[in-house]
Amino acid sequence: MKCVGAEQGPPCKRCIAGNHECIFEESNRGKRSTNPRKHELLTRSLKKMEKTLDTVLKSIGNPSMVSGMVSRSPSPTSQAAQTQALLATPSPPPQSAYPPSSSANASASPKLHCLPDNSLNPLGLLAEASLANRRAQGISSSFSARPADPDPDHKLGVASDNYFRPGPMTILPLRRLYIERQIQPEMLSFVSTEQVVALFDIFFDHLNVHCELFDREFHTPSLVCSRSPFLLTTICAISSKFYTQRPELHQQLAELAQKLAFSVPAKGYKSLEIVQAYLLLTLWGCGAVERYEYDKTWLLLGMAIRMATDLNLHRKTTMTRQDTPEGRARDKEVHNRERTWLLCFALDRSVSSQMGKPHSIKEDFVIRNALQWLKSPVGQPGDTALAACVELQRIVSRSLDFLYSGTNTPSGLQTDCDYLIIIKTIETQILAWQHEWTTTRPLPTSDQVILSQFQTAMKFYFHYYMLVVNSFGLQNAMERSAVDIGHFFSRCYTSATAVAIVARDELAPMGMLKYSPDSHFVYISYAVLSLLKLIRSEFQQFIENEQNIIDLVKDVANVLADVAVNSHHAPALYSTFLRALITARTDSPQESEEVSSGDQSDNMSHGDMANNMNNSALFGGNPAMGMNGVNGMSDYSFASEMGPVADISTFPPTMADMPSSDEHMGMLSMENILSNGFWDSVLVPGYSDTMEGLSGGFVFGAGGSGLITPGWLPSPIPSGQNTPMRQSTMDFTQHNLVSAFQQRK
DSSP: OOOOSOTTSSSOHHHHHHTOOOOOOOOOTTSOOOOHHHHHHHHHHHHHHHHHHHHHHHHBOOSOSOSSEEEOOSSOOHHHHHHHHHHTSOOOOOOOSSOOOOOSOTTOOOOOTTSOSSSSSHHHHHHHHHHHHHHHHTOOOSOOBOOSSOOTTOOOGGGSTTTTSOOGGGOHHHHHHHHHHTEEEGGGGTSOHHHHHHHHHHIIIIIGGGTOOOOTTTSOHHHHHHHOHHHHHHHHHHHHTTOTTOTTHHHHHHHHHHHHHHHHHHTTOOOHHHHHHHHHHHHHOSBOOSSGGGOOHHHHHHHHHHHHHHTTTTSOOOOOOOSSHHHHHHHHHHHHHHHHHHHHHHHHHHHHHHHTOOOOOOOOHHHHTHHHHTTOTTOOTHHHHHHHHHHHHHHHHHHHHHHTOOSSSTTOOOOSSOHHHHHHHHHHHHHHHHHIIIIISOOSOOOHHHHHHHHHHHHHHHHHHHHHHHHHHHHHHHHHOGGGHHHHHHHHHHHHHHHHHHIIIIIHHHTOGGGOOHHHHHHHHHHHHHHHHTOSGGGGGGOSOHHHHHHHHHHHHHHHHHHOSSTTSHHHHHHHHHHHHHHHHHTHHHHHHHSOHHHHHHHHHHHHHHHTOOHHHHTSOOHHHHTOSSTTGGGGSEEETTEEEEESSSSSOEEOOOOSOHHHHHTHHHHHHTOGGGGGOOSOTTOSSSGGGGTOEEOOSBTSOOOEEOOSSSSSOOOOTTSOOOOGGGOOOHHHHHHHHHHHO
16 A cells, blocks of 8 residues: 655654554656666667668558658758758648548448549459459458568569559658658758748749649648659759759759659659649750750650549549548648649640640540639639630640641641631630630639739730631631731731730739740740741731831840840740841841852752642652752751761661851751741741641740751741742841851850
C-alpha cells in the first residue's frame, strides 16, 4: 500500500492509525530528471525508430514516388532541414487516401487511377480478374516490402498480387513522408525557403494568369514540395527568370528542370503534378536553343498528354458534394484534375495549329462540358478564362479540320469550295464566342485589374485567330478567286494590325507582355510578318500609307526589346529578327541598285522556273536542278546535317559543292528563311499545300523562343498561275538581308 498524505513529512495518517512504518516517496512530476542515462536511452530509442522507419520507406514498392529528387541520408542535413522548413509552411488540409465510398460493396479492392473504368478491353479485364482473385483469396491489403536480397522467386508483372493495386503514389500522406524522410528536392540545396516563397509569389502574381492552371490557396509551396519536387523545380525555374535578387539562379534551375523532364519518365513516375510541370515547360520553356531540331516543345507537350491520358484525366470523376473538410478536399482534387485536362486540350489544339501538326486529344465529355465545370463550388475566377480558351480552340480546330478535309491534295487542303462563305461562317462563330465571354459570361470577380487583363487577353486571341482563318481565304483568293482578294486583304490587314496594336498599347503597358508565354510572341511576330507580306505590288491599291505599317512593325520590335529581361528571352530574339527585316526592307531600294544586271536576270529566271514547277518535278531527284549555276535553286537545295544535298534519291544522298565564301555560308540559313518565295504565301507556316510546310515557317525554341526555320525550297512553292508576281524592287533579296544582319551584329 502506498503512503499518502505525508507532504509535510512522515509518518502519514494511514501509518499512524495502523502503527506501520511509514515510507513516503515524493513524486517527481514536473521535476527535471537527474539521471543522465535517461536522456541517452531516449535518444537511442528515437534513432532506432528512425532507422526502422527509413528501412520500411526504402523497401516499399516504389516505381511511383514523385521524381525530381536525390537520395539522401536519413540523418539530419542542411538540405533536409530546408525541406522540412518548406513542408512546414501553411498548406491545405490533407485528404484521406481512400475517401468514403457510397458503394454497397465496401470491401472491393481499390483500383489504380490509371486503369480502365470497365472490363470491355484486355487491360481492364485482366485488372478486374486480378483484383477479384485477390479478394477471393483474402490477401492482406498491407504494403509488402521488397526483399533485401534479390529473390529469383519474387513475382513481377501480372504474376504479382500487387501489380494492379495502387502504390505509394496514390497515398499522399505516405508520399509526403517519403519526401521529408528520405529524399529532398535537389534545388533546396542552393535555394532557401524564403526564396522559394518569393518565387511562388512571382508566379502567382504575374505568370499563372496566362494559364490559370493553379489555385493560389491550394497549390502552396508546401503542398507542391510534398507532391512533386519536379513541379516545384519547374515553377521556381520559370519564375527565377524575373527574380532580380539572384540572377544566376535561373540558369541553375533551368538546367535542373530540363534534366528532371527526362529522368522522370525514365523511372516510370506518373502523377498529376508531373503533367502540370510538363505543361509549364511547354508554355515558358527553359531557354532558347541553337537549332530547331534541338527543340523539345512538341515532345514535352506530347509527354504531358500521354501521361495525362495514362492517368485517366479524360475520364469524368464524380464529386462527392459533401460539405465536410474531407469532401471539399476531394472535390478540389477532382477539380484540379479536370482543370489540368482542359489545359492539355487547349495547348494541344493551339500548339498544333501553330506548328501545322495534327492534334492528339479529341473532344470528350470533360471538354464538351467545360461550361458546366465552371459552376463547381470549389472553382476559382481564373477558371472562366481557361474555359473560354477551350471553347475558342474547339471552334478554331473544327474550322481547320474542315479546311483540311479535302481528298484531292496531299495536304488535304480544300480547293473546290467557296472560301468566302466558309470563312464568313467561321467568323460568325468566333464573333459569337467573343460576345459570350465578354458580355454574357464576364469574369466573376470585382477586381478591375483582373477584369482588364481578361478582356485584353480575349481581344488578343480574337484578332489573332481572325487573322489565321482569313489568311486561308486570302491565299485561296490569290490562287483561284481574284475577285475576293480585296475582302480577305481587308480582313487580314485589320486583324494583323489589331494584334500588333493590342500588344504595343495594352499588353506591354499593363505588364502582361513581359511575363507572357513564348507562344504569345509567336502570335505577335506572325501578325507583324503578315503585315510585311501585305506590302507587295499587287496589294498597293489597298494600302493607303505603307510607312504606317513600317512604323508599327518598328514599334512592336522596340516593345519586345523593352520587355525582355535578357538577351535570351523570347521577346529579345523576336525583336532582333523583326529589326533585321525592317532594315532589309528599308534599305531595299539602295541595295537593289548595287545588284548587277546579270544577277537580276538570274533571279528572274529562277522565279519563272519556280512558278512553272510542280511537286513531282521538285522531288524527282534531278541532280541538275540542285547543281545549276544560277544564284537560285542551288542556294535552296535540300539540306542535311553535313551540308547542302544535291540529290536525295540516292542513299547516301549526293552532297552538293560547298560555297567558297564563308560569309555566304554563315548567312545561308537566314537566306533560306527569307528567300523571295517566303513572301508569296499568307498561310500560317506549316499549313501550305506543299512539302515545304513540313519544315518551314514559325517554330518554337524551348517553349517558343525560336525564329523562322529555313525551308528546303523557296517557301512555299508558288501556288499557281493565278498568283500575282511581285516587282523585283519589292523583293527581300539575299544581298539585302546579308547586309541587314551584318549591320545588326
